[in-house]
Amino acid sequence: MNDITFYQRFEADILAGRKTITIRDKSESYFKAGDILRVGRFEDNQYFCTIKVLSVLPITLDELTEQHAKQENMGLDELKEVIRGIYPSEERFYVIEFILEFNK
Numbered sequence: 652m653n654d655i656t657f658y659q660r661f662e663a664d665i666l667a668g669r670k671t672i673t674i675r676d677k678s679e680s681y682f683k684a685g686d687i688l689r690v691g692r693f694e695d696n697q698y699f700c701t702i703k704v705l706s707v708l709p710i711t712l713d714e715l716t717e718q719h720a721k722q723e724n725m726g727l728d729e730l731k732e733v734i735r736g737i738y739p740s741e742e743r744f745y746v747i748e749f750i751l752e753f754n755k
Contacts, residue, residue: 653691653698654686655688655690656693656696657690657691657692658692658693662692662699664724665690665699665700666754668751669724671748672723673746674719674723674734674746675744675747676744677745680707680709683704684704684706685703685704698755699754700754701753703749704748704749705749706746709745709746710745710746712731712734712742715731
């Protein structure tokens with residue numbers, strides 16, 4: 652069973668180390684630094700790698716910076732748009748920073 656999932660479109664960026672954070676809502680804020688997570692694709696829950704959580708920090712949409720966007724491998728406007736699309740009514744989020752432990 653996977654501990655966290657990502658949309659399939661992010662798989663290559665995660666495996667290449669271009670995506671090093673994920674921004675989630677409160678329902679996934681329980682992860683903590685040092686956690687080792689099995690990662691699957693959201694669409695089919697297929698396992699594709701294991702990550703290690705480095706930190707989990709609260710943030711609002713307005714507090715997002717170009718650095719966050721870079722860690723997501725996209726522009727800041729695009730990042731905000733993606734988050735709004737996934738979490739249309741949320742105001743508080745959590746930045747989960749991670750590194751790739753290994754892929755399958």
